[in-house]
Amino acid sequence: MSDPYVPFAHVDAENQELLADLIGPLAQGIASGRFIGGDDVAEFEARFARLHGTAHAVAVGSGTDALRLSVRALGLSGRGTGITVANTFLATVGALVSEGVRPLLVDVGDDENIDVAAVEKAITPDTTLVVAVHLRGLPAAVHALRDLCAERGLTLIEDCAQAVLATVGGVPVGGFGAAGCFSLHPLKNLGACGDAGVVTTDDAGLAEEVRLLRGHGLRDRDTAVRWGENSRLDALQARLLNVKLDHVEAWTRRRRDLALLYDEELSGLPLTLPAGGEGHVYHRYVIQLDGRDALRERLRAAGVGTAVHYPVPVHRQPAALDGSVDVADGGLPTTERQAERMLSLPLHPLLREDQIRYVARRVAESVGR
Numbered sequence: 001m002s003d004p005y006v007p008f009a010h011v012d013a014e015n016q017e018l019l020a021d022l023i024g025p026l027a028q029g030i031a032s033g034r035f036i037g038g039d040d041v042a043e044f045e046a047r048f049a050r051l052h053g054t055a056h057a058v059a060v061g062s063g064t065d066a067l068r069l070s071v072r073a074l075g076l077s078g079r080g081t082g083i084t085v086a087n088t089f090l091a092t093v094g095a096l097v098s099e100g101v102r103p104l105l106v107d108v109g110d111d112e113n114i115d116v117a118a119v120e121k122a123i124t125p126d127t128t129l130v131v132a133v134h135l136r137g138l139p140a141a142v143h144a145l146r147d148l149c150a151e152r153g154l155t156l157i158e159d160c161a162q163a164v165l166a167t168v169g170g171v172p173v174g175g176f177g178a179a180g181c182f183s184l185h186p187l188k189n190l191g192a193c194g195d196a197g198v199v200t201t202d203d204a205g206l207a208e209e210v211r212l213l214r215g216h217g218l219r220d221r222d223t224a225v226r227w228g229e230n231s232r233l234d235a236l237q238a239r240l241l242n243v244k245l246d247h248v249e250a251w252t253r254r255r256r257d258l259a260l261l262y263d264e265e266l267s268g269l270p271l272t273l274p275a276g277g278e279g280h281v282y283h284r285y286v287i288q289l290d291g292r293d294a295l296r297e298r299l300r301a302a303g304v305g306t307a308v309h310y311p312v313p314v315h316r317q318p319a320a321l322d323g324s325v326d327v328a329d330g331g332l333p334t335t336e337r338q339a340e341r342m343l344s345l346p347l348h349p350l351l352r353e354d355q356i357r358y359v360a361r362r363v364a365e366s367v368g369r
């Protein structure tokens with residue numbers, strides 16, 4: 001086959017391309033013998049906070065821990081309900097369950113993000129929290145959500161796991177709510193070589209509380225003022241991430257350019273293109289169509305990797321069937337319809353334009369043009 005094979009993800013190649021730059025800091029880090037905390041983590045935190053325009057960034061062990069520790073640091077664990085969506089990665093909801101906050105799942109809009117009107121309808125006296133996911137890297141309606149939460153006395157948390165460098169009116173996500181929770185999982189837009197996460201906030205007290213909780217509640221070496229846990233960013237990961245931070249803006253521009261090329265190449269076909277927007281960072285490029293599985297099979301046969309994020313909405317997961325999760329009155333019809341129609345096409349910074357055109361041509365053939 002003369003046409004290129006288009007892999008869905010390319011984490012190996014992304015790291016290989018940077019290997020020469022990564023290996024020196026890694027070797028120095030290993031030789032230093034300092035693996036926990038230290039200057040490299042502090043440098044990473046300072047740079048991440050600057051990129052997202054927040055006063056503080058606290059690095060933790062994963063995006064899931066960023067959510068859990070934020071909920072706990074905000075004093076919301078063990079009570080109340082938290083409104084969020086079912087069209088997300090499991091961890092958004094799992095973090096609430098594990099902190100003893102009862103998830104109440106509401107529907108999404110056509111843009112796949114949380115429906116603000118549905119949030120407003122779902123609020124009860126028990127509601128303490130709204131978790132807005134910036135799905136695919138497209139910011140949710142943070143201004144409306146912030147106003148609604150302020151009006152009703154609720155806390156807003158942003159799940160920014162897929163939204164590194166995403167912006168709203170030029171302002172980066174991560175500072176619209178009380179806390180911004182980022183994942184640096186290897187497959188995210190800024191990926192560590194292992195698990196990692198970050199909490200961003202403008203609230204010095206909250207940042208300090210997350211710092212305590214991530215490190216056994218220790219104020220100093222020998223004094224625990226809380227029951228915390230062990231959820232730190234490894235110094236070696238911080239070293240690798242500090243190298244990758246030099247590239248993340250260029251990678252993000254590349255993702256956007258390739259996504260816009262898909263938009264152009266796929267326009268006019270009988271399928272729904274992803275909602276666009278200036279601040280979208282395209283963690284995923286997700287189209288929607290009837291007959292998704294047939295298209296997926298044809299693309300596979302043509303050497304194109306695809307994925308579905310997420311085929312089973314959270315409220316349909318076996319783990320959610322024990323009554324641990326509530327669904328808003330009227331159910332989640334848009335979420336369920338999207339789960340059957342969505343397809344993630346390959347999109348990452350190392351793809352070439354001709355590969356995007358190849359994928360788009362195969363899609364066009366398959367859906368009948």
Ligand SMILES: *Cc1c(COP(=O)(O)O)cnc(C)c1O
Nearest residue numbers: 062063064089091092161183185
């Ligand atoms: C990846 C992801 C998480 C969890 O992050 P981890 O680093 O894997 O723990 C949470 N929410 C969303 C929306 C995600 O995509």
